[in-house]
Structure formats: C-alpha cells, structure tokens
Amino acid sequence: MNTVPPDLTSAYPEIFLLAMVCVVMLADLVAGEKRRYVAYYLAQLALLGCALLTFTSLSTETSYTFSGMFVDDPMSDILKLLVYGTVVSVLVYSREYISSRGMYTGEFFSLILFATLGMMVMISASHFLTLYLGLELLSLSLYALVALRRDTVIATEAAMKFFVLGALASGFLLYGMSMVYGATGSLHVAVVSEAIKSGVLSHEVLVVGLVFIVAGISFKLSAAPFHMWAPDVYQGAPTAVTLFISSAPKLAAFGFVMRLLVEGLGEMVADWQGMLIILAVMSMAVGNLAAIAQTNVKRMLAYSTISHMGFLILGLISADWNGYSSAMFYTMAYVLMTLGTFAIIMILSRDGFEAENINDFKGLNKRNPWYAFITMLLMLSMAGIPPMIGFYAKLSVLQAVLNAGFVWLAVVAVLLSVIGAFYYLRIIKLMYFDEPESFDPISPQTDVKVLITINGVAVLAFGLFPQTLMALSLYAIERSM
Amino acid sequence: MLFGLPLLSLIIWLPIVVGLVVFATGNDRNAQLARLIAIMGSVLGFMVAIPLYLQFDSSLSSMQFVENHPWVERFNIYYYLGVDGISMPLILLNCFTTPLVVMAGWAVIRERVSQYMGAFLIMSGIVNGVFASLDAMLFYVFWEASLIPMFLIIGIWGGPNRVYAAIKFFLYTLLGSLLMLVAFIYLYQISGGSFSIIDYHKLPIPLEPQILIFLAMLLAFAVKVPMWPVHTWLPDAHVEAPTGGSIILAAILLKMGGYGFLRFSLPIAPDASQYLAGMMIALSLIAIVYIGIVALMQVDMKKLIAYSSVAHMGFVTLGFFLFNAYGIEGAMVQMVSHGFVSGAMFLCVGVLYDRLHSRQIADYGGVVNKMPIFATFFMLFAMANAGLPGTSGFVGEFMVIMGAMKVNFWYAFLAATTLIFGAAYTLWMYKRVIFGSIASPAVEGLNDVSKREFAILAILAAAVLWLGVYPFPLTDVMHATVDDLLAHITQSKL
Numbered sequence: 001m002n003t004v005p006p007d008l009t010s011a012y013p014e015i016f017l018l019a020m021v022c023v024v025m026l027a028d029l030v031a032g033e034k035r036r037y038v039a040y041y042l043a044q045l046a047l048l049g050c051a052l053l054t055f056t057s058l059s060t061e062t063s064y065t066f067s068g069m070f071v072d073d074p075m076s077d078i079l080k081l082l083v084y085g086t087v088v089s090v091l092v093y094s095r096e097y098i099s100s101r102g103m104y105t106g107e108f109f110s111l112i113l114f115a116t117l118g119m120m121v122m123i124s125a126s127h128f129l130t131l132y133l134g135l136e137l138l139s140l141s142l143y144a145l146v147a148l149r150r151d152t153v154i155a156t157e158a159a160m161k162f163f164v165l166g167a168l169a170s171g172f173l174l175y176g177m178s179m180v181y182g183a184t185g186s187l188h189v190a191v192v193s194e195a196i197k198s199g200v201l202s203h204e205v206l207v208v209g210l211v212f213i214v215a216g217i218s219f220k221l222s223a224a225p226f227h228m229w230a231p232d233v234y235q236g237a238p239t240a241v242t243l244f245i246s247s248a249p250k251l252a253a254f255g256f257v258m259r260l261l262v263e264g265l266g267e268m269v270a271d272w273q274g275m276l277i278i279l280a281v282m283s284m285a286v287g288n289l290a291a292i293a294q295t296n297v298k299r300m301l302a303y304s305t306i307s308h309m310g311f312l313i314l315g316l317i318s319a320d321w322n323g324y325s326s327a328m329f330y331t332m333a334y335v336l337m338t339l340g341t342f343a344i345i346m347i348l349s350r351d352g353f354e355a356e357n358i359n360d361f362k363g364l365n366k367r368n369p370w371y372a373f374i375t376m377l378l379m380l381s382m383a384g385i386p387p388m389i390g391f392y393a394k395l396s397v398l399q400a401v402l403n404a405g406f407v408w409l410a411v412v413a414v415l416l417s418v419i420g421a422f423y424y425l426r427i428i429k430l431m432y433f434d435e436p437e438s439f440d441p442i443s444p445q446t447d448v449k450v451l452i453t454i455n456g457v458a459v460l461a462f463g464l465f466p467q468t469l470m471a472l473s474l475y476a477i478e479r480s481m
Numbered sequence: 482m483l484f485g486l487p488l489l490s491l492i493i494w495l496p497i498v499v500g501l502v503v504f505a506t507g508n509d510r511n512a513q514l515a516r517l518i519a520i521m522g523s524v525l526g527f528m529v530a531i532p533l534y535l536q537f538d539s540s541l542s543s544m545q546f547v548e549n550h551p552w553v554e555r556f557n558i559y560y561y562l563g564v565d566g567i568s569m570p571l572i573l574l575n576c577f578t579t580p581l582v583v584m585a586g587w588a589v590i591r592e593r594v595s596q597y598m599g600a601f602l603i604m605s606g607i608v609n610g611v612f613a614s615l616d617a618m619l620f621y622v623f624w625e626a627s628l629i630p631m632f633l634i635i636g637i638w639g640g641p642n643r644v645y646a647a648i649k650f651f652l653y654t655l656l657g658s659l660l661m662l663v664a665f666i667y668l669y670q671i672s673g674g675s676f677s678i679i680d681y682h683k684l685p686i687p688l689e690p691q692i693l694i695f696l697a698m699l700l701a702f703a704v705k706v707p708m709w710p711v712h713t714w715l716p717d718a719h720v721e722a723p724t725g726g727s728i729i730l731a732a733i734l735l736k737m738g739g740y741g742f743l744r745f746s747l748p749i750a751p752d753a754s755q756y757l758a759g760m761m762i763a764l765s766l767i768a769i770v771y772i773g774i775v776a777l778m779q780v781d782m783k784k785l786i787a788y789s790s791v792a793h794m795g796f797v798t799l800g801f802f803l804f805n806a807y808g809i810e811g812a813m814v815q816m817v818s819h820g821f822v823s824g825a826m827f828l829c830v831g832v833l834y835d836r837l838h839s840r841q842i843a844d845y846g847g848v849v850n851k852m853p854i855f856a857t858f859f860m861l862f863a864m865a866n867a868g869l870p871g872t873s874g875f876v877g878e879f880m881v882i883m884g885a886m887k888v889n890f891w892y893a894f895l896a897a898t899t900l901i902f903g904a905a906y907t908l909w910m911y912k913r914v915i916f917g918s919i920a921s922p923a924v925e926g927l928n929d930v931s932k933r934e935f936a937i938l939a940i941l942a943a944a945v946l947w948l949g950v951y952p953f954p955l956t957d958v959m960h961a962t963v964d965d966l967l968a969h970i971t972q973s974k975l
Contacts, residue, residue, distance in 0.1 A: 365637075399669065418652060418655055421651070433643065433647070474555060
C-alpha cells in the first residue's frame with residue numbers, strides 16, 4: 001500500500017516541543033544537582049522556539065493534516081501563543097518557589113512541557129481521539145505535578161483526589177464520545193458535524209452521548225456541579241503547580257470546548273445550550289457563595305475560578321461568533337489575572353512558609369505599597385470593576401448573553417458578581433485597612449519583579465485599551481469557525 | 482481648547498496625572514512635598530475648568546466642547562465627551578471642592594499623606610469624567626472607578642467602624658450600578674449597536690422595556706442620591722469617613738445620582754418617568770419628611786448632617802419629577818447649593834472633631850465662648866442648611882416648592898415642612914453645640930480656627946451667600962438645556 005506521508009509543517013511546534021522535552025530530561029541528567037538552571041533555561045528556550053515556529057507560520061486559513069486529525073487555524077495559533085506566554089510566566093514566577101522547596105528538578109520542567117504539549121494537541125485536534133489524547137497527556141502530567149512533593153500529606157491527598165476524579169471524568173468523556181461514534185460512525189470532528197446536520201441519526205443516542213461529553217468537559221473546566229476536586233487540589237498542590245493548573249490549561253480547555261461542542265456538535269446547540277445554562281448558573285452561584293467562607297487564599301481562588309468558569313460558559317451559551325469571541329476574551333483576561341494573583345501569593349511566601357491564609361495579606365500596603373497596588377488591581381479586575389480588564393471580559397459576555405435574549409441570565413450573573421465582589425474586596429481590605437502581622441521584607445528576584453509589574457500594569461492597560469485583545473479573539477473566532 | 486489641548490480631557494486627566502505624581506512621592510518622609518503638589522494640582526485643576534464657564538454658550542442647549550474618538554471598536558465604544566448646562570456647573574463644583582478638601586486634610590492627615598492626597602485628586606478627575614461622558618460605557622467606567630478611591634479613603638483614614646462602612650458603601654453602589662450596566666447593554670442591543678447617550682435620547686422604546694430600563698437605572702441612581710429607602714449606606718459612610726471624604730461624598734458623589742436622572746432616566750425613558758412619577762414623588766416626599774424627623778433624633782453631628790443630606794436630596798428628586806422648569810432648575814440649584822452647604826457643614830464638624838475627637842452633640846456646649854469666629858461661620862452654614870432666605874439653601878428649595886405648587890398643593894405643602902424640620906434639627910444641634918455654658922474642660926481648651934481653616938470656611942461662606950443672593954449666573958447657564966430637556970421629556974417615545 002502506498003501511503004503519502006502527512007504534511008508535518010503545521011505540527012512543527014508540537015514536534016519541536018516533544019524533542020525538546022527529551023533534551024531537557026537528558027540534559028538535566030547530565031548537568032546534575034549543581035546546574036539545575038540548565039533545565040530551566042532549556043525549558044524556556046523550548047517555549048521560545050515553539051513561539052517562533054508558531055509565529056512564523058501564522059495561518060490565515062484552516063488547514064488539516066494527519067488525515068484530518070490535526071487542524072491548524074488562526075484560533076489554534078493564537079491560543080498556542082497565549083499558552084506559551086503563560087507557561088513562560090509560570091516558569092519565571094515559580095523558579096524561586098520551587099528551588100526553595102526541593103522541587104527544582106528536571107522532572108518539574110519536563111512535566112510542565114509535557115503538559116504544554118498536551119494543551120497544544122488539545123487546541124489543534126480535529127478528531128475525537130486526538131482531543132482525548134491531548135487531554136490525557138495534559139491531565140497525567142498535572143497529576144504527577146501535584147504529587148511532585150510526595151513527602152507532604154496534603155499534596156499527596158490532593159493528587160489522589162485529582163487523579164481519581166480526573167480519571168472518572170475522562171471515562172465520562174470517552175463514553176460520550178463512543179456514543180457519538182455509535183450514532184455517526186465517525187470520530188472526525190467535521191464528519192460528525194456533517195452527519196448530525198443530515199438529520200437522519202438517532203437523536204436520543206446523540207443526546208445521551210452529549211450529556212456525558214458535557215459532564216466530562218465540566219470536570220475539566222471545574223464547573224459546578226463537577227467542581228469538587230478544584231478547591232482541594234488548588235489548596236493541596238504546591239503554589240507553583242496551582243498557578244500552572246489554574247492558568248494555561250484553561251486556554252486549552254477553551255480550545256477543547258470549541259472543537260468538541262462547537263465544531264463537532266454545533267448542530268446540537270439546542271441540546272447543549274440548556275445544559276450550559278445550568279452549569280453556568282450553578283458555577284457562578286457555588287463559586288461566589290463558597291468563596292466567601294474561605295480563609296485559605298488558594299481555596300478561595302479555586303472557588304473564584306469556578307465562578308469565572310461559569311462566566312466563561314455563559315459566553316458560549318449564545319452560540320454565535322459574538323459569544324465565542326467573548327468567551328475567548330474572557331479566558332485571556334482570566335489567565336492574565338490568575339497569573340498575577342498566584343505570583344503575588346508566591347512572593348509573599350518564603351522558605352518554609354506558605355502565604356496561604358488570607359491574613360497573610362494583612363497590611364501589605366505598609367510592607368510594600370507597590371505589590372499592594374498590583375494586588376488591588378488584580379482583585380478589582382477579578383471583581384469586574386472598571387477600568388480593569390476583568391470588567392470588559394464581563395461586559396462582553398453579558399453583551400453576548402443579552403444579545404441571545406437571556407435577560408434573566410444576565411441579571412442573575414450580575415447579582416452573583418456583586419456577591420463575588422465581597423471576597424475580592426476583603427483582600428483589599430486586609431491589605432489596606434489592617435495592620436501587618438509581619439514585617440519581613442518582600443524581595444523577589446528581578447525577573448519576577450519585572451514580570452509582576454508588567455502583569456499588574458497589563459491588567460490596567462488592557463482595561464483602558466481592551467480593543468487589541470478583543471479584536472484578536474474576534475479575528476480568531478471569525479476566521480476559524 | 483486650552484493651549485492646544487482639548488479642554489474636557491485636560492479637566493479629567495490633569496488631576497489624575499497629578500494624583501499619580503503625588504503617589505510617586507512615596508512614604509511620609511515626603512509628606513510636605515505631597516501636600517504641596519496636591520494643592521498646586523487641585524488649584525490648577527480648578528483653573529483649567531474656569532474657561533469651561535467663560536467660553537460656555539448659554540444660549541445653546543446642545544453639547545459643547547465635544548471630543549469624540551473611537552475607543553473600543555469591538556463594541557462601538559467612543560471616548561465621547563461634552564458638556565451642557567446640566568453637567569458644566571457640576572464639573573465646576575467638583576473642581577472647586579477639590580482644593581478645599583486638600584486643604585482640609587492638610588494638617589489632620591499625618592499617615593500615608595501621599596496616598597490620601599493622590600486619592601482625592603484621582604477622584605476629582607474621575608468625577609469630572611462622569612459628568613463629561615457622553616458615551617454610556619465611558620460613563621460607566623468613570624462611575625464605577627469613582628468607587629475605588631472613595632472605598633480606600635473611607636477604609637484607610639476613616640473612624641473605628643470604617644471597614645464595615647467602606648464595604649457597605651462599595652457593595653451597595655456596585656449592586657445598583659451593575660443593573661444599570663445591564664440596562665446599558667440592553668440599550669446597546671436595541672439601538673443597533675451604539676453606546677452614545679445622545680443616540681439613546683432619540684431612541685423610541687415601547688413602554689414596558691422603558692419601565693424596566695427606568696427601574697434598572699433607578700436602582701443605580703437612587704442608591705447614589707440616596708433616596709429613601711436605599712439611603713442606609715450613607716449615614717455609615719459619612720460617619721466613618723474622614724472629613725475630606727465626607728465633604729466629597731456629600732458635595733460631589735451624591736450629585737452623580739441626581740445627574741444620572743437628568744442625563745439618563747428622564748430623557749431615555751420619558752414615558753416611564755411620567756408613568757412612575759407618582760412613585761418617585763412619593764419616595765422623595767418620604768425622604769424629605771420622614772428623614773427630616775429621623776435627623777431630629779440624632780445625637781451624632783455627622784449622622785445628623787448625613788440624614789439632612791438625604792432630606793435635601795429628596796428635594797432634588799422631587800424637582801426632577803415635577804416636569805416643569807421651576808422643579809428641574811430648582812433641583813439643579815439645590816444640588817450645587819447642597820454641594821457648598823453640606824461640604825461646609827461637614828467641614829465645621831471636622832474642625833470640632835479635630836480638636837476634641839468626638840462627634841457627639843452631648844460632648845459639646847458653649848463652644849461660642851472659645852471659638853467665636855468659628856461659631857459665626859457655623860451659624861451661616863446652619864442657616865443655609867435650614868434654607869434661610871439670602872443663602873443658597875433657600876433658592877433651590879423655594880424653586881422646587883414653587884414647581885410643586887404648580888402640580889399639586891399637597892406636594893408643595895409636604896415639601897415645605899422641610900423648612901420647619903430643617904430649621905429644627907439644624908438649629909437645635911447648633912444651639913446645643915455652640916451656645917450654653919461651657920460643657921467640659923475639653924471645650925474650655927478649644928482654640929479658634931486656624932488661618933487655613935478660616936480661608937476654607939470663608940471661601941465656602943462667600944459661595945453660599947453669592948448663590949443665595951444672585952443665583953442668576955447658575956440658572957442662566959442651565960436655562961436653555963433645561964428647557965430643551967423638558968420639551969424632550971414631554972414628547973412620548975413610544
């Protein structure tokens with residue numbers, strides 16, 4: 001049989017990254033204990049290389065390769081570039097943290113890079129199996145990352161919980177996919193979409209499959225009522241890993257949802273719209289209400305993430321380019337905010353001390369006005385107060401929801417975000433109104449200092465001038481869907 | 482244009498930039514520098530606002546000094562600025578008040594001076610933005626952003642219960658404004674993708690959505706004004722806020738609510754306004770009468786003035802919903818006058834508080850023996866607060882009562898009771914604090930006002946008297962705009 005080798009050009013970044021992961025592992029082995037920075041710089045180099053490869057071959061059209069299992073379109077390029085940027089920041093932010101906690105090892109970097117590879121595959125997959133493979137590569141790396149400090153009980157417990165529930169969710173997803181396969185006879189996203197459009201298939205089978213797929217996705221997005229793992233994992237994982245889990249994978253999850261629900265099962269809007277409404281409302285309610293009761297910052301941010309995911313899902317409900325691009329913009333804004341927030345938690349931590357309690361923010365304005373100011377920007381942005389980027393994220397989602405005719409949904413979202421504003425304000429209150437409990441100096445390394453400043457200012461600057469990011473997400477969606 | 486720069490942008494951004502410079506002076510070692518930059522910046526801010534008045538054409542009802550640039554193309558949001566006879570006086574009031582507030586905090590604030598001064602300057606710029614925005618989203622951004630500095634001012638420099646007050650203030654106002662945001666987005670949809678307020682004014686809307694829009698905006702503006710029964714945040718915020726914060730809150734922030742009615746509710750939803758006017762008038766009258774009685778019972782001076790603010794702002798909302806020129810112009814005069822008078826009243830309480838660290842009326846008595854100059858000023862402001870003819874307080878209230886008389890005798894009758902209640906609670910408080918025998922050794926040790934305090938009080942006294950005797954310059958600039966607004970409201974948009 002004479003097979004034509006697939007055109008690899010659009011998968012160059014993935015292939016390059018895979019090669020680089022091996023290089024990182026080998027180099028770390030050779031470099032030894034004293035020169036751990038080799039792995040760090042190689043990892044950064046790998047991401048930079050990926051960015052270069054993606055950037056030089058930006059696509060304006062959709063192209064398929066590997067027999068249509070892999071897609072390269074503007075949305076995948078933009079999402080991947082954002083993922084690289086996020087992972088680079090994660091590495092910069094976490095270097096000091098992991099080196100003071102015995103996690104400055106080659107495994108950390110290779111696992112992060114493997115997870116990144118998984119995300120890239122998720123973003124570019126156009127076949128149910130590829131989607132699943134990308135997701136599993138990401139998930140397995142994350143389980144291992146959470147368990148990286150195997151000597152601490154809480155991290156091990158978190159990893160176990162994460163693994164068991166994550167595996168269950170993957171099972172759901174696979175089961176749902178198999179139902180869809182049973183109904184349509186194909187796993188190709190495009191073929192599935194065509195088959196459903198033909199309208200001759202058994203609707204019942206498809207809907208049962210859809211329910212399982214949506215449940216699986218909700219697990220991965222940590223949307224209520226499938227959110228149980230998130231608070232425990234966020235709290236239990238080392239902060240550097242929490243930072244990673246809560247940031248980049250959400251970008252990939254957005255791409256994943258777009259491929260699966262919109263491109264693949266887009267014809268079933270009427271069916272999944274209702275499910276997403278329930279998920280969105282529940283996530284916003286559970287996330288915002290439960291966050292009030294938290295005294296652990298990481299746990300609070302886990303619930304805050306849940307509520308943000310509710311808002312993100314809200315953007316998808318309107319099921320048009322307007323809503324999708326709003327959801328994408330929301331994801332970008334969320335990642336920017338979450339990166340900064342966890343970075344602040346990490347610089348407040350020191351050797352042997354985790355700044356996990358909200359009281360650790362007390363009097364930050366007296367200890368360091370600049371970081372207090374940045375944290376305030378981040379918190380206000382999360383609460384959706386203008387002129388921060390979080391406001392425009394909420395604005396565009398609300399606009400899409402109203403455009404789709406769900407006035408009540410917009411009102412519910414708005415009321416729940418008032419509740420949400422309370423716990424973000426509490427952090428500001430602690431920083432500005434209370435006296436500090438410790439006067440330890442906060443002196444991160446220069447690269448962290450610069451990046452945090454850029455990150456905080458970006459939250460404000462993109463709030464004052466949100467057009468660029470909005471146009472970017474609009475472009476990505478319009479050109480790809 | 483001023484020196485080739487667009488005037489309104491200058492008025493908005495100059496204080497904000499200066500505020501950031503003040504922040505940059507850092508910790509309290511440079512406190513004096515922070516104060517100097519702040520006072521220069523705020524005076525400069527007032528000076529650049531003067532051409533706004535001088536170059537204003539009061540015969541026009543349309544927007545003047547217009548600036549219009551695309552801002553967020555994705556949602557057709559424009560950086561669209563302009564003023565008319567309604568917003569221009571409020572901008573001037575704000576620019577006028579800021580230097581006074583900076584001076585009022587000059588010696589009293591000793592901790593984190595740069596942050597305090599910077600917050601007030603930034604606040605000033607943001608509020609100017611609120612009054613000058615002609616794009617609903619730009620308006621909303623400024624509107625919400627104004628919460629942040631005030632939240633910090635109350636929370637950092639406030640009294641013992643400041644945290645509760647600050648968070649209550651923030652969440653209360655946020656709840657109101659978010660529903661307004663939903664209304665804006667809804668208008669954006671039905672106007673075919675525009676956030677321009679001017680477009681909204683012309684937009685025909687059926688009655689039912691009009692009522693919903695009106696109610697959504699009502700919550701935002703009613704909380705801000707504040708109207709009964711959503712006024713409960715105000716006494717808390719006022720009592721806990723530092724003097725400067727109380728002044729800005731009463732003199733400026735409450736006006737944002739009143740302004741909102743004139744710029745949004747009335748012209749965008751005129752039919753709903755007419756339809757719900759009875760309810761609005763009832764709420765206003767309750768504020769005037771009931772809150773007047775509540776004020777009578779207060780033992781805390783700041784709380785008393787806070788409640789009197791609610792009652793006075795009741796006149797403003799009453800005037801708006803009478804739908805005649807007396808009512809609306811009277812309400813506008815009342816807003817400006819209340820800016821001067823309530824600011825001055827809070828300042829007077831601040832003067833006493835700085836010396837004795839008590840706001841309880843019972844702790845004072847016989848202050849006149851020790852502070853005669855202060856007592857004179859306080860007398861004038863108390864009279865203005867009670868609406869004595871010859872002071873600014875009288876003009877607005879009288880105009881609104883005349884307007885009410887044209888509509889219904891009983892409205893006017895109930896509104897006029899304020900002249901009794903207002904006199905009662907203000908003058909009774911004045912009597913207990915100022916007159917009588919010296920109440921305690923602490924009062925015995927009081928010093929009269931300093932030169933700085935004298936200057937602030939004198940400026941405010943001049944403003945109160947000037948507006949009371951000769952309000953023409955103020956009513957003149959708003960005349961054309963108010964007539965136009967009235968013509969607009971009486972036309973159905975169904």
